[in-house]
Amino acid sequence: MDDRTTKSRIRDAAIHRFGEVGFERATIREIAADADVSPGLVLHHFGSKAGLREACDEHVVASFGASRAEMVETGTTDPFATLAALREEEPHLRYLMRALRDGSPAAARLFDEVVRESEAMTALGVEAGILRPSEHPHDQAVLLVAWQFGALALAEHMARGFGVEPFSDEMTARVGRAALEVLSHGVFADTRYEDAWRRLDEAADVTPADAAEGESE
Amino acid sequence: MDDRTTKSRIRDAAIHRFGEVGFERATIREIAADADVSPGLVLHHFGSKAGLREACDEHVVASFGASRAEMVETGTTDPFATLAALREEEPHLRYLMRALRDGSPAAARLFDEVVRESEAMTALGVEAGILRPSEHPHDQAVLLVAWQFGALALAEHMARGFGVEPFSDEMTARVGRAALEVLSHGVFADTRYEDAWRRLDEAADVTPADAAEGESE
DNA sequence: GTCTATATAATGATAGAC
């Protein structure tokens, strides 16, 4: 028995379709068929395709917000827990990846929120002695979130590279292991490049505030 | 004066449009207008929209192949050179990111090629004492390429996080600095998570024949 | 709330003149 309301059933079908084939390619007819209703009813409830998307955005963002709030509350800095939590919401995850890459406003808001939370959690981890303090904590948070989300957006290609199924347990294992190695040691044998960069930095002063104009134009 | 042939002018306009708004949203009419020709001529030269996409795929892949071949030839392991080279081909880069995310076959082929090259270049770097040897070189190459490409796909969001313009020099600087820090030291203060993972690995044997897989080639 | 039409708009593709 499906005790969800018809409206929420339509919305969930839309989240699934949008996440699977993207907003453009998904049609109201297909979504209606998936939810076992007529195309007209979809428009009756959500006004337009754009309205339907907004409802999906809101629901997915809220859903992720709830699960993340729990993690922040319990102060989880454990990467295993993070991975497990992400894997649980696969349809929402797919939807989110599509939205991020399509540049939907809701997805942008979520990206920013995750960066903020990541920064906060990193600070906790540093205090606890688990994480290494960064010279630019905000920049690092932005980069790590972009890497993590970006890799999810390219999950299909990573899976092919590993020779496993996308979103499978094996894939989680392989990605996790490789990520932990890189994030535990880095990839450079020494700090020659970092040092070189810092010298450039100090010489040219390419820091965010002053670099607004640049030279040529 | 524009001395390109009309056909190549159409193709370049298509690369630009496809990269900017995606294959679905891009219309033949718009592309034709950008190239200052009629919609009919676009179809005359490329047969169909799919044919036009294939021509774009081929051209972009070949273009990237040429610039990468040069780097491999000169044995460049320097991340600065890599960044600079990537920034030079912005329209092609945007196109590639769209294609990767849309799952176009050409883009998949390119992803795999870059992984293979990245693995080879990493081996060189290890020999030269610049890079730290990985326990799973192939997996690491897949992950790093996915991170790099994925981050580019989310460039818009990273730029917002940094408060700079996408694809600007400032962005390159900020990303490069943050990436070098992570790739030089990692983010974990110690190896507790990596050790925990390895223990799980040995106990459950979740590794799908990667010892046999990673040798040849 | 839910359905069955139907209107309207846009797009990929074709045909044929020049």
Added chain:
DNA sequence: GTCTATCATTATATAGAC
């Protein structure tokens, strides 16, 4: 090679019955 029509399809969205 290049253009101007035009077709055929498909999608969103509307109107109105039940």
